[in-house]
Amino acid sequence: RKEVEQDPGPFNVPEGATVAFNCTYSNSASQSFFWYRQDCRKEPKLLMSVYSSGNEDGRFTAQLNRASQYISLLIRDSKLSDSATYLCVVRWATGGFKTIFGAGTRLFVKA
Amino acid sequence: DVKVTQSSRYLVKRTGEKVFLECVQDMDHENMFWYRQDPGLGLRLIYFSYDVKMKEKGDIPEGYSVSREKKERFSLILESASTNQTSMYLCASETSGPGYEQFFGPGTRLTVL
Numbered sequence: 354r355k356e357v358e359q360d361p362g363p364f365n366v367p368e369g370a371t372v373a374f375n376c377t378y379s380n381s382a383s384q385s386f387f388w389y390r391q392d393c394r395k396e397p398k399l400l401m402s403v404y405s406s407g408n409e410d411g412r413f414t415a416q417l418n419r420a421s422q423y424i425s426l427l428i429r430d431s432k433l434s435d436s437a438t439y440l441c442v443v444r445w446a447t448g449g450f451k452t453i454f455g456a457g458t459r460l461f462v463k464a
Numbered sequence: 465d466v467k468v469t470q471s472s473r474y475l476v477k478r479t480g481e482k483v484f485l486e487c488v489q490d491m492d493h494e495n496m497f498w499y500r501q502d503p504g505l506g507l508r509l510i511y512f513s514y515d516v517k518m519k520e521k522g523d524i525p526e527g528y529s530v531s532r533e534k535k536e537r538f539s540l541i542l543e544s545a546s547t548n549q550t551s552m553y554l555c556a557s558e559t560s561g562p563g564y565e566q567f568f569g570p571g572t573r574l575t576v577l
Contacts (some may be wrong), residue, residue, distance in 0.1 A: 361504070385564050396554060396568035397507070440506070444564055449520070452558075452566070454499075456506030 354379055356453045357443050363459040370431045374458045376441030377423045385444040386417055388426050390437045391457065397440055400426075431462045467491070468569040470555055476575045483542040485572050487555030495558040496538040497566065498522075498530065500551040507554065513538055545576045 359376045366372050378386075386403035401408065403415040403424050414427040424443075428435055441455035471486035489496065495514050499507040499522075509522030511530040519530050527549060531539045538557075542549055552573050556566040 385562075387565075389566075396570055397566075398568070399565045402563065402565075442566075452497075452509075452564070454507040456504065 356380060357441055357455040359439075359441050359455040359458045361456060361458060363461055365461045365463060366431055367463055368431055368433060370462075371427065371429050372431055372460065373428075374426045374439055374441075374460075375423055376425070376455055377421075378441075378443045378453075379422070380443070380445050381419075381422060383422075383443045383445045386415075386424050387442040387444075388413075388415055388424075389440040389442055389454070391440060392437045397454075400439070428460075431460075433462050433464060436460055436462045468555060468557055468567050470553075470569040470572050472572050473570060474573045474575075476577065477542075477545050478577055479546060481542075481545050481576075483545050483574065483576075485540040485542075485553055485555075485574070487538045487540070487557075487569055488536055489538075489557035489567070490536065491557060491559070491567065492535065493557035493559060493567075494535070495560075496532065497556045497558070498528075498538065498540045499554045499556065500524070500549075501554055501571075502551050510540065542574075545574075547576050550574060550576045 388400040389397040390400040391397040407416040412429045438457040440457045444452045468489045497512040498510045513519045513532040529541045555569040
């Protein structure tokens, strides 16, 4: 089983749609969680951290479910500019530290 | 403004050549990373460094080595390039906790012929 798993997609949605991505992780000792965004032919950039109580940044909402070991990202009112690959990232620190990137979920938003 | 730079955007090398990829960050970060990214496989960690002269193997270190002589510079070395090392190579540096945000360089597209 991969340490971090994501549905690769692609997700094809119309502008204005709401879309949700899930990500599961295998290490229950994971401590920090993130969503990164990667545009085509560009480097990944942090979209948002994911906090235990869930958090929102404009149209983006991230949630963490420790019991089921998954995190989610919800995008409301999708824009054409949201088209990108979304990477789920998990970090743990036991006897050192390790950061694992998921393979990413591809999103296409259509006019 | 945060910045991570990589020495080349595109590189073409021949099988058996020794290849150096350099990464420089200007944020005084202690942790630096080298990844390769291949379609369908995502980012895979090759090596990371948590301090000058300190390094740890990642998930796929075979065929690679690293050097960190100064805090701001982290180099990836392909001792004898092979065709299966054709890939996009990304360097990153990381803020200290609690944020642990990684900042990436623009990447080096390496082709080994």
